[in-house]
Every structure is written in structure tokens, then in C-alpha cells.
Amino acid sequence: MFAHGQTVAQLMEKLAPKHYAVEGDKIGLQVGTLQKEIRKVLVALDVTDAVVDEAIEAGADLIIAHHAVIYRPLAKIDTATPAGRLYEKLIKNDIAVYIAHTNLDVAEGGINDWMAELLGLEGRDALEEVHTDKLYKLVVFVPEQYHENVLEAVWNAGAGVIGRYSKCSFNIEGVGTFQPGEDTKPFAGEPGKLERAKEVRVETVVPEQVHRKVVQAMLKAHPYEEVAYDLYPMDLKGRSFGLGRVGKLPAAVPLAKLAEDVKQAFDVPYVRVVGHPDKPVRKVAVLGGSGSRYVRHAQLAGADVLVTGDIDYHTAHDALAAGIALIDPGHNVEKIMKAKVAEWLGAELAEREYVTDVMASTVGTEPFRFV
Template sequence: MTIHAQTVIQWLEQFAPKSLAVEGDKIGLQIGSLQKEISKVLVTLDVTPEVVEEAISKGAELIIAHHPPVYRPLTHVRTDLPKGEMIARLLKHDIAVYAAHTNLDVAEGGLNDWLAQRLELADVEVLAPTHHESLKKLIVFVPHDHEAAVRQALGNAGAGHIGNYSHCTFRTEGIGTFKPGEGTNPYIGTQGEIEQVKEVKIETVFPASLEKKIVQAMLKAHPYEEVAYDIYELAQPGKARGLGRIGYLKQEMNLKAFAEKVKKALDVPFCRVVGPLDTPIKKVAVLGGDGNKYVQHALFKGADVLVTGDVYFHTAQDALLSGLSLVDPGHHAEKIMIKGLEHVLREKVREHKAEVQIIASEVNTDPFQLI
């Protein structure tokens, strides 16, 4: 059995919407076509010739990668050169390549949250906000006997989430009037007669991205043929989305012990460390990939240390001068996204009872060796 490739990508984009990506990022379909049926998906950090051969040998028709293989503009596709040969192999075997990069970094429950979880951080917040989701308010009028069902359906669909509270609503009582016309089948009342009904007005807020889901849930739970409801856009910003995370260790430790913790948690052979090794560490900022631009964000948020990759020499000097410790586990520490995204997609497969296999790449794509 197979599934349409676009269906798998829809699941991915529900989890990590393309709208979350940093402007100019090269995300989405990069090679091949999604207009086909597939049976296996390979999840990888990078697309290398070795990963392509892995996909061929395992029969994967779609590769989902974190790092876009076509990031800089191609001036040619020469099959006598390694990059062109790799692309030719993908096309020859009809393997599509889709990249989920900064949208996966920013997504709630995505790469930076997986990093924070690995480091066992508590009270986690976004380090560098890039988006604030728009909020809307739904007002719906419900007969008394269906009030609880409609409120429950709204909350279950994602409405009424304020901070760590869910199913938040406000209710007021009143009288609804209506006159059923010809061809109607009213839940309450008689055709041609004005009816007065005790109703409850339910108000709740929700992220704009969930509007379709919430309206569908409300209509399904509501008993009326024609439901009276209003939706308003709110001025106040919703939940922040962005790059990196910042939180607290359960127990304070010195920089040396913390660096050892990072090394073990992210399964890397070494970490570069900036700062006195006896520095006490409690508040931790973490950002997958290249985090050189986010030293000031970590300082502003009061972090004791920033965990990130690809730290430049002069960035390290500036951080040291500012009193911010750094732990650099390398860019390849982002490999944790393989298992993370594999789990997300497998949950979707189970939810939809789909016939598609999600495979985690076993190829080590780290170009560096420690001697």
C-alpha cells in the first residue's frame, strides 16, 4: 500500500508551517516531484551522496531533510561533478527531496524544543522571537442543553488557551429569537412561528491559524441548522514563535560539568567551551545551528551560557568579555531532529492509519573528524 507524497508533506507543514521560516530560507520541495504515491520516507539532517544511496537501497521515494541541499543558487547541474551527480541519482530513481529548515527550528515542539528537552530545561521560553501569532475571538450562541458540549469541542480544538490554561471561555445568558422558514428542520421551534429560546453566549479566543479547525468543531457540536456566530480579529499579539529557547537547569552546576552534560545529551564527540570552567550555570540559552547572531539575545535574557554551533573566534572573545559562557557542540548536533521528526511523522501515520514507512537515516553526515 502507498500514500500520496503531498499528504506526508501536509502533515509536516501542519507541524512546522512554511510561514514560520526566516525570510529567504530555502525550504520546501527542492528536487523531484510530490505528485506521486510513496511507501517510504527517509528523514535526514543532510542530503549527501551517502544518504542518497541509503534512500535508494531502502526504497525511499521521498527524503525529508533539515538542511536544504540546494541552498545557494546553482549555476549548472554537471553530472561529472559530485553535486550534479548526486542530483542526477535522485532524479534517476525518482526520489523527491523536501527541506524543512528554519520553520522546523521555530516550530513549537520542533528542533529548538528538542534541544531544550535534551538539556532538561524548565520554564522554557523563546530566545529570539520572529513571529507573534494573530489572535481571534469567537462568539457563538448556544441553547442551554448543548452549552457544555460546544465549550468542550472548542477547547479540544485548541480554543481558549491562555498561558498554561486551556478551555478558557466567558458565558452570558440571554434570549434568542428566530422564525424558521420553509424548508427548514429546526432543532427548536416550528416553521412560520417566531420562537424565543434561552441561550448562552460563549466567548473564547484562539490562534488565527486554527480558525478552520475550531469553526468545524463548533459547528459539529452545535445542534442548530444555522449557527449564529461572530469572529473578530484581536489587537493584542498571540504566543511568540522564534529561534532558540531559554530556560533553567533543575540544579545549578559549573560550566565544566554543564559542558559534559551537553556532550552526553547531544551525543557529540567534543564541545568547545568559552568561559571559566568554574562559572556557575543555571539559566541556559540554546539555539541549533549557527547562533553567532544571537549572543546579544542570550545576554539580554540573562543567560549564564549559550549553547550553539559554529561559534566564530571574535564572537567567542566578545561573549567572554561580556561575561557570557558558550558551549559549542557543533552544527551537527542538530542531528537530533532525525529522531524527533521521525516520531512526529510516525504519530501522524498512526493517527491516520496510513500505509507509509518513516525511516530514520543512519548515515553520519558530520564532515568533521576529531584527531
């Protein structure tokens, strides 16, 4: 069975939730429709003519890309222009385009984590916080014999996470009272008679984005016809997510050595370096894409070097004066997302027994040529 387009989108939002995106970012469906079966998905960094031709030849119904194919508002679609011809080709071949951009940058297990992993960084933190989970407290009263079932259900739905700890809860044993009405079918007791039942008061934290899912899981696992529970907002902050990563190498290395490692890790022919080649570096900040404005963030985080793309001339001078090194491997290093997303999405679909094929684009979209 092939996966429905909406199913594929939901899985992508599991990897890169939409609410992680920077405000105003162009993400989600941009061209075509998801109201169809998806036989094949092509994962690409950019949507170019060559990438669309690759999708047509492969028989892909959907392109999942990192960079938006429609970035600015459209006043018209003129098929005499390069952009217009591209949209026309997509529509005529019934190829939808779905974008995961800054939400994939921010996500745990997304682009910035992949960059950090490729360089072997340990103990990673975000470079700039862009989203903090709002938390709710769930309180529910459960008969003793169903206590563990309900706990597991809410934990599996996403409840009970505090920082790097999971399955957090507080449980108090007590006696609950209730009197079933005449038209009820109580799990325990009889209609019209006061019932006293040994119950456990369960308290656990629930992130806002999964609170409906958690409540539904709790109600499904709970044996009572009418469940007594409360869900209320908390002032306590939940987990924070952000752009970029800062971590440490296992040991300090010269800047020149790290520059060579970056070239190899990200498969680029050259890098631009700011700083003395012999400068020892251990604490490293990484940020996929264009990171000129994050040099100050990296410096405040105590990084010895920032690895990012699109460093401009004046930012390079400022960094040199401030004593922080820079390695610029180019914006296109985000191409690492092609194989990573394809592997992740393919595994998620296979786990659900869909036969939808997912492939990484083999088309290079680096606009620069190095001579």
C-alpha cells in the same frame, strides 16, 4: 494503506508549521513530487550522496531533511557538477525531498526544545521571538442542550488557548429569537412563527492559523440550519514562538561539567569552550545550528552560557570580555532531529492506520574530522 505524499507533508506542518519559518528560509518540497503514495520516509539532517544512496537502498520515496538541498536559486542543473548529479540521482530514483528548517527550530517540540530537554533545562523561554499568533474572537449562540458539544468541538480544533491556559471561554445564558422562513427545516420552532429559544452566548479566542478549522468544527457541531456567529480580529497578542531556548539547570554546575554533559547529550567527540572551567553556570541558552549572532540575545536573557554551533574567533573574544560563557559542540548536533522526527511522524501515521514506514538516517553528515 500507504499515506499520500500530501498527507505526510500536512503532518510535518502540524509539527513545524510553515509560517514559523524565518522569512526567506528554504522549506517545503524542494525536489520531486508529493503527488504519490509514500511507502517509506527517510529522515536526515543533510541530503548528501551517501544519504541518497541510503534512501535508494531502503526503498524510500521521500527524504525529510533539516538542511535545504537547494539553498541558492538555480540558473541551471548541470549533471556534470556534484550538485547536479545529486538532483539527477534523486529524480531518476523518484525520491522527493521535503525540508523543515527554521520552522522546526521554532516549533514547540522541535529542535531547540529537544536540545533543552537533553540538557535538563527547566522553565524554557524563546531566545528570540520570530512569530506571534494573531488572535480572533469567536462569538456563537448555541441552544442550551448543545452548549457543551460545541465548546468541545471548537476547543479540539484549537480554540480557547491563552498563554499556557487552554479551554478558555466565556458563556452567558439568554433568550434568542428567530422566525423560520416557509422553506426552512428549523431545529426548533415552525416555519412562519416567531420562536424564542434558551441559548448560550459562547465567546472564545481563536489563533489565526486555525480559524477556518475552528469555524468548520463549530458549524458541524451546531444543530441550527443557519448559525448566528461572529468572528473578528483582536488587538490582544497570542502565543509567541522563537528561535533558541533559555532555561535553568536544576542546580548550578561548573562550566567544565556542563561541557562534558553537552558532549554526552549530543554525542560529539569534543566541544570548544569559552570561559573559565570553574565558572558556575545555571541559566543556559541553547540554539541549534549557527548561533554566533545570538550571543547578545543570550546575555540580555541573563544566561550564564550559550550552547550553540559555529562560534567565530571574534565573537568568542567579545563573549569572553562580556563575561558570558560559550560551549560550541558544532552545527551537526542538530542530528538529534533524525530520531525525534522519525519517532513523531511514525506515531502520527500509525495513529491514522497508515503502513508507511519512517526511519532515521544512520549516515553521519559531519563534514569535519577531529584529529
